[in-house]
Amino acid sequence: MALDLSQVKHVHMIGIGGISMSGLAEWLLRRGIAVSGSDRAPSHLTDKLAAMGATITIGHRAGASQGADLVVYTAAINRENPELKWAIESGVPCIVRPVLLGHMMAMHPVGIGVSGTHGKTTTTGMLATILLTLGEDPSVHLGGELPLIGGTTREGRGRAFVCEADEYAHSFLQLRPSVAIITNMEFDHPDIFADIGQVRHVFGRFASLLPPDGTLIANGMDQGCVEITKKVSCHTITFGDNPSCAWWAQDIRSDGAGCMHFVLHCPLCPPLAVSLSVPGRHNVFNAIAAMAAASTLGIAPEDSARALLGYTCTKRRFERVGKTPSGAQVILDYAHHPTELHALLDAARGCTDKRIALVFQPHTYSRTKALLADYAREIALADDAYITDIWAAREADTGLVHARDLVLAAGTPHCHYAGSDYAALSGMLKASYGPGDYILVAGAGDIYRLSDQLIAKEEA
Numbered sequence: 001m002a003l004d005l006s007q008v009k010h011v012h013m014i015g016i017g018g019i020s021m022s023g024l025a026e027w028l029l030r031r032g033i034a035v036s037g038s039d040r041a042p043s044h045l046t047d048k049l050a051a052m053g054a055t056i057t058i059g060h061r062a063g064a065s066q067g068a069d070l071v072v073y074t075a076a077i078n079r080e081n082p083e084l085k086w087a088i089e090s091g092v093p094c095i096v097r098p099v100l101l102g103h104m105m106a107m108h109p110v111g112i113g114v115s116g117t118h119g120k121t122t123t124t125g126m127l128a129t130i131l132l133t134l135g136e137d138p139s140v141h142l143g144g145e146l147p148l149i150g151g152t153t154r155e156g157r158g159r160a161f162v163c164e165a166d167e168y169a170h171s172f173l174q175l176r177p178s179v180a181i182i183t184n185m186e187f188d189h190p191d192i193f194a195d196i197g198q199v200r201h202v203f204g205r206f207a208s209l210l211p212p213d214g215t216l217i218a219n220g221m222d223q224g225c226v227e228i229t230k231k232v233s234c235h236t237i238t239f240g241d242n243p244s245c246a247w248w249a250q251d252i253r254s255d256g257a258g259c260m261h262f263v264l265h266c267p268l269c270p271p272l273a274v275s276l277s278v279p280g281r282h283n284v285f286n287a288i289a290a291m292a293a294a295s296t297l298g299i300a301p302e303d304s305a306r307a308l309l310g311y312t313c314t315k316r317r318f319e320r321v322g323k324t325p326s327g328a329q330v331i332l333d334y335a336h337h338p339t340e341l342h343a344l345l346d347a348a349r350g351c352t353d354k355r356i357a358l359v360f361q362p363h364t365y366s367r368t369k370a371l372l373a374d375y376a377r378e379i380a381l382a383d384d385a386y387i388t389d390i391w392a393a394r395e396a397d398t399g400l401v402h403a404r405d406l407v408l409a410a411g412t413p414h415c416h417y418a419g420s421d422y423a424a425l426s427g428m429l430k431a432s433y434g435p436g437d438y439i440l441v442a443g444a445g446d447i448y449r450l451s452d453q454l455i456a457k458e459e460a
Contacts (some may be wrong), residue, residue: 001232003035012065013037014083015074015097016056017046019143022316023152024072024100025049027141030155030394035343038064038083043201048151049076062086069093072100075169076394077315084318098166101403102139103174108139112293113165113175116183116197116219119286120164123183123303126290126425127162127316133307134299138162141318144314144334153357160297165206167199168192172206179296180210182291185224187338190370200224203457210234217292219285220245240287247292249284264291274305277312290454318347318446326359326436332450332451336363338374344440353437357429358382359418359450360447362390362403369401376409378416382440385434386425391445394418396399426453 011028015021016037022045025035029052036055040044050056057064062082065071070093071087079085105111114124121144126188129148131138137158143166145151165172165180168189185203187196202232202254206215207228213235218225220238239247249262250271262275262284291304313319316334321429323329329352335344340362348356360379362368368375368390379385387403407417429439441451 004378005031005101005103008033008069010068011033011072012068012083012087012092013059013068013072014065014077014081015039016049016054017043018074019045019145019152020101020164021072021074022046022049023064023098023141023451024097024104025054026052026151026154027104027153029053029178036065038067046451057336059423065092066090068093072097075171084286095175096171098171101431102174103175104139104141105163105177106273108159108161109175109186110160110179110205111162112162112179113172113177113206113298114142114181114183114289114293115165115167115172115203115250116181117167117186117188118337118343119183119282119289121165122283122317123181123286123289124162124164125317126287126308126311127293129311130290130294130304131158131160131162131297133310134303136160136297136299142314144316146314147312149167150152167202167206169200170205173209173403176209178211178214179217179293180206180207180214181218181293182225182228183286183289184219184222185338186405187370189390191364191366193245201226204228204231215394217289217297219283219289220248223366226319237292241285247288247458250287252281254279254281256350258351259348262300262389264288264305265280266295268290268295269301271351272305272337273408274302275309277309279318279350280343282343283347291400292356318344323449324430324433324439324454326430326433328429328433328439330454331440332352332442333440333442335442336367338359338371338378341375341378341442342381344442344452345378347437348440352436352438354438355383355433356438356440357386357433358442359386359388359429359447360441361388361445361447362406363391363395363444364395365401366395366397368406372401372406372409375406376411378413379406379410380412385412385415385416386429388418388425388443388447388450389420391443391447393445415426422450422453426450429454
């Protein structure tokens with residue numbers, strides 16, 4: 001449907017507490033549009049929206065959208081949801097979240113969509129940091145909270161709209177970018193994609209949205225990405241770790257204090273020494289992708305490198321939330337795919353030579369079952385691992401997989417089933433790990449509650 005927000009006075013949002021939806025709700029509120037919405041549980045995001053004037057309902061009920069001119073819902077909301085069903089039957093216009101995001105992108109001369117199985121949020125945050133630091137005043141929307149903009153969404157006056165482009169439910173096909181990044185492609189979302197072939201096909205469709213004068217920035221170390229660059233009609237830039245890529249990193253190293261260093265080779269400048277304030281080899285390539293995207297706006301790599309020194313992290317991406325009373329460093333991370341766990345553990349190894357404990361909350365039954373062996377391989381790399389119950393998210397428990405299956409598959413006595421009693425788990429971790437040790441709290445569900453308990457001061 002054509003979307004004319006000038007005629008909309010009240011938007012109701014189903015799933016308003018989601019990381020992306022909450023940001024869109026803020027954007028609507030700032031434009032003077034009344035916002036109401038619902039979610040299954042309260043959170044700091046729904047609290048923030050309520051403080052801004054949104055009407056928040058916990059739980060879903062028919063008629064909750066009454067009085068709204070438009071209903072926006074997430075891809076995780078099915079047609080039997082009582083609110084959505086009532087709105088459709090009552091003739092209220094209903095759109096899925098990415099349609100609204102696409103409308104936001106269309107309001108800007110330059111739309112930059114950051115896609116990929118891994119690294120979308122970080123790369124978007126890095127690019128936003130470059131543009132903001134150098135005075136570009138971009139509009140930004142990402143799937144994580146970026147401290148620099150005070151949340152997930154920012155409306156600027158500049159030419160560029162930078163947003164995370166999500167492949168789940170083919171959402172990014174609602175966007176019309178002029179510049180697109182594909183960080184990588186792997187099999188994920190088994191509830192949507194049957195195999196890696198389907199994943200690559202939909203990313204190819206996303207790349208085909210670029211106009212002839214657009215630019216595709218793709219991972220030259222990923223065969224699927226390389227194949228896509230051969231099929232698009234627009235300009236392409238590849239990035240990676242060897243001279244076959246247009247932009248590539250040499251002499252990649254960690255300084256042992258949580259910072260990465262490398263030498264950048266690209267057509268726009270002589271070899272350039274670049275330092276990052278974040279750990280992990282994967283972040284080197286996220287940074288290069290962001291720098292390449294900034295160059296399409298005329299920003300020199302030297303300036304981008306200087307700006308990137310100010311990037312620390314988005315929330316839940318190797319976020320140093322604090323230390324336990326016993327002195328162990330607590331890291332909160334959104335990692336919920338085996339490759340992301342590998343990157344998390346690798347980054348931690350670059351920061352400490354002490355023990356690393358991984359607390360992992362598997363995300364969705366379908367993903368856990370499909371990638372069980374891959375999860376087990378990565379989990380076994382931690383000095384100690386604690387597996388909590390699976391976070392169902394949008395899925396029902398089929399009984400086909402359990403967190404204990406992951407513990408058994410890891411095949412190490414250092415991997416333990418931890419259930420969902422975060423208070424008990426927190427007490428054990430506080431007593432077991434001390435100065436120099438790292439406790440990695442990973443997952444895309446409510447596992448962040450454990451990190452809060454770990455850093456809480458002991459009561460007198």
